[in-house]
Amino acid sequence: MPGKPWIAVAVVAAIAALAAAPALADQVFHTSHAAVHAVAGAPLRSGFVNDIHMNGNVNAAREEYQLNGAQADATYQVRLVLYPTQSCAGTPFLIFPSSLLTTNGVGNGNASFVFPAGPPNDPPLRIGIVWQFLASNGSTVYATDCVPVAID
Numbered sequence: 001m002p003g004k005p006w007i008a009v010a011v012v013a014a015i016a017a018l019a020a021a022p023a024l025a026d027q028v029f030h031t032s033h034a035a036v037h038a039v040a041g042a043p044l045r046s047g048f049v050n051d052i053h054m055n056g057n058v059n060a061a062r063e064e065y066q067l068n069g070a071q072a073d074a075t076y077q078v079r080l081v082l083y084p085t086q087s088c089a090g091t092p093f094l095i096f097p098s099s100l101l102t103t104n105g106v107g108n109g110n111a112s113f114v115f116p117a118g119p120p121n122d123p124p125l126r127i128g129i130v131w132q133f134l135a136s137n138g139s140t141v142y143a144t145d146c147v148p149v150a151i152d
Helices: 005-019
Strands: 032-038 046-053 059-068 075-083 094-102 109-116 125-134 140-144 147-151
Touching: 032 125, 032 147, 046 147, 059 094, 059 125, 075 109
Parallel strands: none
Antiparallel strands: 032 046, 032 140, 046 059, 059 109, 075 094, 075 125, 094 109, 125 140, 125 147
């Protein structure tokens, strides 16, 4: 193809795009963005938990945690409190610690956690989750409201 190298580049790019295995988003549970609120008057300007599910062979979900204007220079254990109902009614069936989140000198911090594919993440799953941020003494300082989760 002398004189038309852009055609060769386009063909190679198209083949590469078709050969790559896509990471498809979960078709039932779409990414959630849960606001974090302070518990018992702790300082907090804003915060959130993003819960991203992807029907992948390697990863089932990725969570992003963020606090802004929280207690400065503090480390929190993030944990998931899982309920058997999507309304978070009743007793939790699992409490799962995920990541440690450390804030800087002005109280800002980020952390993330990746859940691998496979048991116990295999669908179908219909639960409720509350994310909690625990201080070093084990007390809940920040939390989300209940988030209903449905995984196909």
